[in-house]
Amino acid sequence: MLHCIEIENHFAAWRAAALVALAQGLAPESIEWRIKEGAGHDSLSGQTALDYGETSGNAALMSDAPTVHISKELSALLHDAALYREPDRWAFLYKVLWRWQCGDRAAASPADVDGARLYRMAKAVRRAKHDMIAYVRFRKQKPDAQTPEYIAWYEPEHDVLAWAAEHFAQRMGRSSWMIATPHGAAFWNGEQLHIEARRALRHEHRCDTEDEAEALWLAYYRSTFNPARLNEAALEQHMPVRFWKGLPEGHLIPAMISEAKSGARRVAQASGVAVLGGKSIAVEAEFAQPARDQPSSLDACRRCDLWRNATQAVGSSGPRDARIMLIGEQPGDQEDLSGEPFIGPAGQLLDLAIGRAGLSREQLYLTNAVKHFKWEPRGKRRLHKTAAQREVEACSYWLEQELQTVRPSVIVALGATALNALLREKASLRDYIGKPFELEGGWGIATYHPSFALRQQDDAASDRVLSAIGEALAEARKLAASVQGEPRGVP
Template sequence: MTGMRILAVAGGYPGWRAQALRALAAGWPPDAVTWTESDALPASAAGQMTLDYAPAPPAQTCAVAEPAAPVPAAPVRISRDFAALLQHAALYRSTQRWALLYRALWRWQNGDRSVASAADHDGARLHAMAKAVRRARHDMIAYVRFQQRAGGGMPEYLAWYEPGHDVLASAAEHFARRMGKSSWWIGTPHGSALWDGQAMHLSGLPADPAAMPATADQVEPLWLAYYQSIFNPARLNEAALVQHMPVRFWKGLPEGPLIPAMIAQARAGARRVGQAAAVGEMPGKPVPMEAGRAQPPRALPSTLDQCRRCELWRHATQAVPGCGPQGARIMLVGEQPGDQEDLAGQPFIGPAGQVLDDALRRAELARETVYLTNAVKHFKWVARGKRRMHKTPGQREVEACAAWLEEEIARVKPRVIVALGATALRAVLRRAAALQDHLDAPVLRGDALVMATYHPSYALRVQGVRTPAQVAAHIAETLARARQLAEATLPA
């Protein structure tokens, strides 16, 4: 042999297949061929080896001696399973993949079918490469996170991902089926995929993640709050966590920055606390005992998140504390957080909060000047299909949260307290009280004046004598009167 032939592969598996069929037809054995990518050719190859591109040069220009093996006259036929194995292994990102694929194909063509077996040396490498490619495709489908494009336009959603192997085209087909006609773009360091809603456009050029800026995702804060709430330090298995969600994927996940802190908290003692709570809930033999001895008075938990005075914490995402300036003249007390408040951890941000915001504007009160809170700090709900429907808290739950409400009133020292609804009124006055008797009759509670009006959610469901407009108007009038009283000097 007078030289070594270089076969350059362009276009992945289809390009390799065309070159491999030409090499088989010419009878070139694997040790007479050097395989390379079309964009990674050696600079000095021209003076030492013959470079072979498609279309093939005439046979007389090849600087390779006549092969010892005869040129196969019959077409190359391989089994369907072996073809699938070669296609998957071709996506494995390695400089040796094309040489290995050609050696396996050469052995098959010469009657050695053991090359397709995982027990064979070459077959074992092919199966290992195919397995790694399938795992990389699964990881890409699992860990790609789309964000809406800033400023609108096409594509609507953007994502950046760094796959370990060339699985972009395969994974893009999955997202095209799942996302329907919504347009999206996935960029990687080795290419990009664009789906315009009807057709797929693949590019082999490296993508720039800064070329298409994404806007802030409004759902992301809710997802982060939910992710933190379902984390159980008592059941943390770091080895399993890293195995199923390797660390290299964390940087592309919204919840990725939260994971190290939660692991550190579990190591610092949260795991032991969680395990102790689980052991305390285990059933045991009942022992007759007086109620006073069985349930002695306990000190109030130091933080609201640790409160276990009632059972509402078990099914709520998180406790929702009050918010507003310390020393606010007006405090608004509602019944309990709703579905959206439970997920976000802030009071009055759902539909009822929109009604309240409108009433505050009509009363010429800025939301940031009043203190907003609820009589009950956890969301009480019942399941209706896939929705969580509000359920009125009982007297036991109101009394369990009374200490937190009293602490807020003592800390803020408002001049006027507006009770929104009957539950809030009873919680503020600490006694039975009818809402209708206090709608237009303010009462003193220590140094504060207590006023009552309807809860904003009542305006969303009212039927019968009153209309939603009348309910909203009464709320606005009560807030306006509260503002006047707060600005004035209360009598002794």
């Protein structure tokens, strides 16, 4: 029997209806989710990040609703994915909640089909939030009783208007403003925020009055443009073309690019720069580094060029007296932004393997062989690129310091790069997997990097990789116990 559930198009209404459906034991395939007449697919009501309330219409049934305990991570994913502009989002979110309530925790794993989709939706919404904060431009006009002091037009990819409006309301003081979008508008009168859902606007809401601050900004933007350093790919990656039409400086960019291509980039440059002949000389990586003082801190490290394109150096985490050390390859995109190791999708899979081995993060020392994120642009994304041997050698200075400080009983190398960094020589990961080897003062174990599980074609293959990592960690626990007794905190 197919059940039709009609809700307003926002998270609070879906949450209340979903709890009622769970109480009645309705499976996802037996529910047809519909948006109430007049609410519209793009209704913005109740979309603020702080709105977790229940709809009053279901209050009578809520007393019979089951108690649903979900993790903070899943809660954050559901709230963000609820803003993803997709017709079947409510049906999909209920499917994830249903699986979780039935005990299927894989629904929140990036290695699961539904989990991967949930992460993808949440990531797209978070990116849309960042873009809206970055690319909304207000234009000042003469205010009156009906017209705000500042007006902006923006076209968000997802339903993040209400979230962004809260951000601007906290930062614009008592100045009145309006942000108009194709799917609604946000109004701030200096005291109260109002979100108005409407049908799609046919024309952009433009402000034609002169703005002295904008003229000053355009003059400044022109003066800072350096045609000799123009990189179109990097420009379009950090400021996508689709945002240009909403930016005051947007109409200047094509002309400045054209001028640079027409010869402006040659101004003030010597004609012989970077054209001298020569040939490459083969040299061992350890001898390729120039003589220099050793850096006093990781943030000041310039031993290789990876720091130039990284947000920051990513250090380690965990107790300094840990008996088990885990070494990965290098930080990823999320680690580069946060400065913490193993917090991205691969880190979440590593947490699953750690749990299967009867360990916890608090007992382990986590680090990487390379401390800066090496990447290459692919559209709007930064894709991981394997570190070169010379970069691994450059970072061995920091890894040696960590080994001498922590002095772990067991070291687990996650992947081939980590194994090579630990052994200080080229080695095949396949030859070492499942074969603990002796190190000075302890043992070494080699296994797959968790990102290898993410690259598998199906769930079964991914779970086999995850099981292998868990078994390696369980072996590390046994070896640590045999060397110095049971690791701290292990029951």
